[in-house]
Amino acid sequence: MKFKRSERLVFMTQHLTSHPNQLIPLTYFVDKFSQAKSSISEDIKIVKDVFETEGIGLVQTTAGAGGGVTFRPKIDHVRSVEIVERFMEVLKTKDRLLPGGYLYMSDIMGDPHMMSDIGKLIATMYGGASIDAVVTVATKGISLANAVARELNVSVAVIRKDNKVTEGSTVSVNYVSGSTRKIETMVLSKRTLKEGAKVLVVDDFLRAGGSITGVINLMEEFSAQVVGVSVLVEAKQVENRRFNDYTSLLKVSEIDEFNQSFVVEEGNCLEYIENDTEEHQS
Amino acid sequence: MKFKRSERLVFMTQHLTSHPNQLIPLTYFVDKFSQAKSSISEDIKIVKDVFETEGIGLVQTTAGAGGGVTFRPKIDHVRSVEIVERFMEVLKTKDRLLPGGYLYMSDIMGDPHMMSDIGKLIATMYGGASIDAVVTVATKGISLANAVARELNVSVAVIRKDNKVTEGSTVSVNYVSGSTRKIETMVLSKRTLKEGAKVLVVDDFLRAGGSITGVINLMEEFSAQVVGVSVLVEAKQVENRRFNDYTSLLKVSEIDEFNQSFVVEEGNCLEYIENDTEEHQS
Numbered sequence: 357m358k359f360k361r362s363e364r365l366v367f368m369t370q371h372l373t374s375h376p377n378q379l380i381p382l383t384y385f386v387d388k389f390s391q392a393k394s395s396i397s398e399d400i401k402i403v404k405d406v407f408e409t410e411g412i413g414l415v416q417t418t419a420g421a422g423g424g425v426t427f428r429p430k431i432d433h434v435r436s437v438e439i440v441e442r443f444m445e446v447l448k449t450k451d452r453l454l455p456g457g458y459l460y461m462s463d464i465m466g467d468p469h470m471m472s473d474i475g476k477l478i479a480t481m482y483g484g485a486s487i488d489a490v491v492t493v494a495t496k497g498i499s500l501a502n503a504v505a506r507e508l509n510v511s512v513a514v515i516r517k518d519n520k521v522t523e524g525s526t527v528s529v530n531y532v533s534g535s536t537r538k539i540e541t542m543v544l545s546k547r548t549l550k551e552g553a554k555v556l557v558v559d560d561f562l563r564a565g566g567s568i569t570g571v572i573n574l575m576e577e578f579s580a581q582v583v584g585v586s587v588l589v590e591a592k593q594v595e596n597r598r599f600n601d602y603t604s605l606l607k608v609s610e611i612d613e614f615n616q617s618f619v620v621e622e623g624n625c626l627e628y629i630e631n632d633t634e635e636h637q638s
Numbered sequence: 639m640k641f642k643r644s645e646r647l648v649f650m651t652q653h654l655t656s657h658p659n660q661l662i663p664l665t666y667f668v669d670k671f672s673q674a675k676s677s678i679s680e681d682i683k684i685v686k687d688v689f690e691t692e693g694i695g696l697v698q699t700t701a702g703a704g705g706g707v708t709f710r711p712k713i714d715h716v717r718s719v720e721i722v723e724r725f726m727e728v729l730k731t732k733d734r735l736l737p738g739g740y741l742y743m744s745d746i747m748g749d750p751h752m753m754s755d756i757g758k759l760i761a762t763m764y765g766g767a768s769i770d771a772v773v774t775v776a777t778k779g780i781s782l783a784n785a786v787a788r789e790l791n792v793s794v795a796v797i798r799k800d801n802k803v804t805e806g807s808t809v810s811v812n813y814v815s816g817s818t819r820k821i822e823t824m825v826l827s828k829r830t831l832k833e834g835a836k837v838l839v840v841d842d843f844l845r846a847g848g849s850i851t852g853v854i855n856l857m858e859e860f861s862a863q864v865v866g867v868s869v870l871v872e873a874k875q876v877e878n879r880r881f882n883d884y885t886s887l888l889k890v891s892e893i894d895e896f897n898q899s900f901v902v903e904e905g906n907c908l909e910y911i912e913n914d915t916e917e918h919q920s
Contacts, residue, residue, distance in 0.1 A: 362647055366688040369651040374754070406648040458804045462827055466795060468788035474657070489748075495798060498780040506750035513748060516770075516777060522740045524841075545744055561804075 359389045363398050372403065372415065372427040376436020376479075377509035378592060381424040382417075404593040411435050429507045430480050433631040439473045440605055442621050446470070447589070447606060453618060457611045459589065461560055465499045474605065475503025478558065478586050481603060482508070485583045488553040489513050491575070493542065493567055496560040500588065504558055513548040513555070513614055519542065529574045534594075542570050544578070552578045562587040562604065567599040572599060589624060603628060641671045641849045646681050654685065654697065658761075659791035663706040664699075664755060682707055693717050711789045712762045715913040720754045721886055726902050728752070729888060731870070735900060742870070743842055747781045756887065757785025760840065760868050763885060763910040764790070767865045770796050770835040773857070775824060775849055779841040782870065786840055795830040795837070797822065797853060811856045812908065816846020816876075824852050826860070835862045844869040847879040854881060872905060907916040 359367070364367035368385060373521030385396045397417070411432030417425050430438075443464070452460045457485055464470060478500075492501035493515045505512045519526055523545040533540050549555070557571050568585055575582050585602035592609035612616040641649075650667060667678045679699070686697035693714030699707045713721075725746070734742045746752060760782075769790055774783035775797045787794045801808055805827040815822050831837070839853050850867055857864050867884035874891035886905030894901040 360686050362644060363688050365644055365647050366651045366685050367692055369648045370655055370689075370694055372693075373652055373655060375751075378751075402644050403648050406645050407652075410649055410652075412652055455804050456803055458830070460804065460827075462796065462805060462830055463793070466787075466792065466793045466830065468784055469657075469660075471784065472788060493800075495776045495780065495796060496804070498777065499784045499794065502750055502753065502781045502784050505748075506754060509751065511745070511748045512750065512781065514744065514777060516748065520777075521736065521738055522742065522778070523744060524736050524742050545742075546743070548744055548748065553817065638796050 361395075361399060364389050364391070364396075365402060368399055369403055372425065373412075374589070375509075376413075376427050376507050377483075378428050378498075379418070379424045379426050381422070384424070406454065408515065424553070428483055429476050430483055431476050431629075433479060433626070433629050435478050435627045436480065436626055439477050440622055440626060443470065443474065443588070444606055444622070447608075447620055453611065453613060453616050457613055459537045459561070459608065459618075460623035461589070464588075465560060466495050466501075471499050471503040472506075474588065475507050475547070476498065477605070477625065477629075478504045478556075478603075481586065481625060482556050485556075486554055487556050487583055489549060489555050491515065491544075491549075491557050491580075492559055493571060497558055500558050500560060504556065504586075513544060515542045515544045517543075518622050519543050522599070527574065527577045527578065529570055531570030531573065532566050534566035540570075542567075542574060544574055549578045549580055551579045552631045553578065555580050556583050557585045557623060559585075559587050560589065562590040562597075562602065565593055565599060568596045568602075586625075592621075640795075641673070643677075643681060646671050646673070646678075647684060650681055652687055654707065655694075656747050657791075658695075658709050658789050659765075661700070661706045661708050663704070666706070677755055695773045696875075710765055711758050712765055713758050713911075715908070715911050718759050718908055722853065722904055722908060725870070726904070726914065728886055729890075729902055735893065735895060735898050737895070739895055741819060741843070741890065741900075743778065743871070746870075747778050750781070750785075750788060752780050753785040754788075756782065756870065757789050759887070759907065760786045760838075761789035763868065763907060764866050765836050767838070768836055769838050769865055770803065771831060771837050771854060773797065773826075773831075773837045773839050774841055775799070775853060778843075782840050786838065786868075788797050790838075795826060797824045797826045797856060799825075801825045809856065809859045811852055811859065813852030813855065814848050816848035822852075824849075824856060831860045831862055833861050834861065836865045837862050838865050839867045841867075841869050842871065844872040844879075844884065846876055846883060850884075851880045868907075874903075878891075888896065 362529045413429040490501045490505040491513045501512045526543040528543040589606045590604040592607045603625045658905040695711040772783045772787040773795045783794045807828045808825040872886040873889045875888045885907045891901045
C-alpha cells in the first residue's frame with residue numbers, strides 16, 4: 357500500500373502525540389510507509405514546524421543508526437495562561453467551601469480534560485529535568501499524577517495511608533498532618549521505585565505541607581531524589597512550611613467560611629514557562 | 639497567516655485526538671485557517687480515512703448550523719489482541735504473587751502508557767453506550783478510570799473507603815468484602831454524580847465481587863444506571879458472584895502460592911470488539 361504525504365502526516369501526528377517523550381525510530385515510519393528516509397524526514401519537518409508554531413510541543417530528531425524522532429509536549433505561555441485562568445474560574449464557583457475551610461475539588465480532579473491540560477502544563481515546567489517517576493499521595497493526587505506521567509512517559513508511584521495486602525513489602529514513615537496535628541503513617545510498596553530514582557512529587561492541595569514533608573522523608577528511605585514538587589492549589593498565608601521549593605497553579609487565601617468567600621490568585625507556575633513574547637521584546 | 643493542507647492536517651489530527659468524543663464546530667477550523675468550508679471538509683475526509691484504515695478511531699461529521707466533527711476512539715481487533723497479549727505477558731512476570739494469593743499490580747496501574755492503551759480498549763467496548771461518568775473504587779482503580787474517562791470525555795467519580803472532610807456531604811453503603819468477609823463501608827460525595835447518571839464501573843481486580851456489588855448498591859442510592867462493569871483481571875473459579883454481566887481483559891486461576899505459579903488466560907473483552915477480518919470472510 358502506497359501512502360500519500362497527507363496520509364503519512366495524519367498517521368505520524370497521531371503516532372507522535374500518543375507516544376510523548378518516547379523515541380520512535382525513523383525506520384518505523386520508513387518501513388510502515390515504504391518510503392525513503394529523506395521523504396520521512398521532510399514529513400517530520402512539517403509536523404515539527406506546526407507543533408512549534410502552534411505551541412503543541414517540540415519534535416526532536418536524533419541522527420545515527422539508533423536515531424529517531426521524539427515528541428516533547430511543551431505548551432506555550434499563552435496556552436498556559438489560558439489553563440491557569442480556566443482553573444481559577446472553576447475553583448471560584450460557589451459552594452466549594454466545606455466545613456473547616458476545606459475546598460471541594462473532587463470534581464476538578466475527576467475532569468480528565470482539565471487534568472490533561474494541567475498535566476501538559478506541569479510537564480512543560482519540569483520537562484527539561486530528568487525524571488523517572490511521578491509520586492503522589494492517595495487518593496486525590498492520583499488523577500493529576502497520571503496526567504503528568506502520561507506526558508513525561510514515566511511511571512506513577514502512589515503512596516498510601518493504609519497498608520494494603522496487595523502492595524507487597526512496603527516502606528513507611530510517620531508524619532504530622534498539618535491540618536489535624538495527628539501523627540499519621542504513609543507507606544509505599546518497596547518495588548514501586550528503583551533506588552536512586554529521580555521523582556517529581558505532585559498533589560492537589562498544599563496547606564501546612566505535613567504530607568509533602570512526609571513524602572520527602574519517604575523518598576529519602578528509597579534514596580530517591582526529589583526533582584520538584586508541584587501542587588494545584590496552595591493555601592497562601594501558611595508560614596513555616598518545612599520546604600520552600602515548589603510550584604503551584606493557584607493560591608487561595610482569606611478563606612471565610614461564614615460568608616462562603618475566599619480569594620484566588622495565580623501561583624508561581626507561569627514563571628517557569630518560557631514567555632516568547634517577552635523575549636522578542638527584549 | 640496562510641496554512642497549507644499539510645499543515646492543516648497536522649493541526650487537525652492533533653486537535654481531534656486530544657479532544658476525543660467532543661464536537662468540534664467546523665467553523666473552528668474554518669476560522670483558524672481562513673479557509674472555505676469545502677476545503678476543511680476535504681481535510682477531514684483525509685483524516686477520517688487514515689483513522690479508519692489504521693484502526694485509530696472514527697471521525698464523524700454532523701451537518702447543519704451546529705455541525706462539526708467528532709473523533710471517537712475505536713481501536714480494531716488486531717490492536718485489541720495486541721493490548722491484551724501485552725498485558726498478559728506483563729502479568730505473567732514472576733514475583734507477582736503475594737501472600738494470600740493476591741497479585742501485585744501497582745506497577746501496571748502506574749504505567750500510563752499501558753493504562754492509556756487499556757483505556758482505549760475499554761472505551762471501544764463501551765463507546766456505543768451513552769455514558770455520563772466512569773465510577774471506580776479508590777485506590778488502584780483510579781488510574782484506569784482516568785484513562786477510560788479521558789477517551790470517553792466524561793468525568794470520573796471515585797468511591798472511597800474512608801470519609802474525608804474534603805468530600806463534603808456523602809452517601810454511604812456497607813458491603814461484605816469478599817476476601818476478608820468483613821463488613822466495610824464505601825462513600826461517594828453527593829455532588830460527584832448527577833441523579834440518574836449513566837455510569838460505567840471499572841476496577842483493577844474482581845474476586846468475589848463484594849466491592850463491585852457495593853458499588854452497584856451505592857449507584858442505586860444515586861438513582862444512577864450502571865451501563866457496564868469492566869475489570870482488568872478476574873479470578874476465574876469464583877462462584878456465586880452477585881452479578882454476572884461484566885467484561886474482563888484477563889482471567890487468572892490455579893493460584894498456587896507455594897510454587898509461585900498461576901494460570902492466565904484471555905477474558906471475554908475481545909468478544910465485544912468488532913472483528914472485521916471475520917466479517918470479511920463470512
